[in-house]
Amino acid sequence: MTAAIPVFKPVSQMQLAPGSTVTIPNVSWEEFESILQELGEKRTTRIAYSQGTLEIMAPLPEHEIPKDLISDIVKILLKAKDIRYQPFGSTTFKRQGVAGVEPDACFYIQNYQQMIGHRRLQADDPPPDLAIETDVISKTTLDAYEAIGVPELWVYDSGNLSIYLLRDGKYIKSNTSPNFEDIAITQIIPAAVERSWQVGSFQALEELEVMIQ
DSSP states (O other): OOOOOOOOOOGGGOOOOTTOEEEEOSOOHHHHHHHHHHHOSSOSOEEEEETTEEEEEOOOGGGHHHHHHHHHHHHHHHHHTTOOOEEOTTOOEEETTTEEEOOSEEEESTTHHHHTTOSSOOTTOOOOSEEEEESOOOHHHHHHHHHHTOSEEEEEETTEEEEEEEETTEEEEESSBTTBTTSOHHHHHHHHHHHHHHHOHHHHHHHHHHHHO
16 A cells, blocks of 8 residues: 655645635744745735744735725824824734734834834834734734734724724723724724725715814
8 A cells, every 4th residue: 555645835835715714733933934935025815923823814805995994094093183103004023933913004103203214124123003904813813913012903804893902911802992092993994994885985085084074
């Protein structure tokens, strides 16, 4: 009887269907860094790594509209409150040897000035003050954000927005955002996303700007 010989292919050759996730356990930090390099920066998949578990996710095409819309809403709200910020898109954030994650969008608010002019993250840069995730978020992803120390995380999924605030190294759910304490974030963002499907993102944002004036 012939013994079966396992065949290992590069991670970059994996073809994931939109909306699917592959979980790979027992991945060392060195392997994680190697996989990141193999995948490259110009890719549609996103990653989360924590406690030796790597997740590779292929977002659904329709996730792009909520992602961009919520990012634009944050900019509108910050401008309305005259708060300066520095956006950092979906950069890969890491805590050396422990965790790595790629938000759909993120913002430096309290630490914005420190990040002006940075084309790439430096080892001593702080985590973003606000990160945004759309679609389903897993425990691996949440653990990665906790390990990196992102103070505030928004998760938009299935028409709902959840706010997570970091307290003593762990996330707790909150009904309000410290950055927008006087704004019903968990209500206006789902409403704006739903409105964008009806009238388009441009008009949905215009209507939101009128509402908050």
